[in-house]
Amino acid sequence: MIHTILYSLNEALFAAIAAVGFALISDPPKRLIIFTAILAATGRGCRYFLIVQYGIGISTATLIAAVIIGFLGLYMANKLRCSMEVVSFPALLPMIPGLYAYETILSIVKYSQAAAIADKQEIIISIFDNGITTLSIITALAVGVTIPLLVFYEKSFTMTRKKKAK
DSSP states (O other), rough: OHHHHHHHHHHHHHHHHHHHHHHTOOOOOGGGGGHHHHHHHHHHHHHHHHHHHHOHHHHHHHHHOOOOOHHHHHHHHHHHOHHHHHHHHHHHGGGGGGHHHHHHHHHHHHHHHHOOOHHHHHHHHHHHHHHHHHHHHHHHHHHHHHHHHHHHHHHHHTTOOOOOOO
């Protein structure tokens, strides 16, 4: 259990670093960058913990982590008076399935070079396995971060508005 927690914290740390890099590309207000790092660390650490500790599949764990990022991002955006997307989207980027996408493309190239039917059948399975995993993770990220906006639909329009003095 301690081993899993330490590796989750390691995942969280590197996700936070990556999120800061992604956030800096879009030039947000500097006060928001630390919150993006916190969201990324929370999401990626949570996803890793769910996969390792509870044996949840990567797509389902990604969906849960994206929902957590969405709700925390909505809360932080409300408190900071900024758009949720500015805080949440860079936090999602460290969870994009680059390895699975790479393996899909690599398998497609291998398929075009394979001569034996048995090899091609094995490669086709790899293409579909990695491709479907890539698509399901990307879908989980998009759906997960959108759920809080659908739940708090009215609130999402008023987050960046200043409160009227009474």
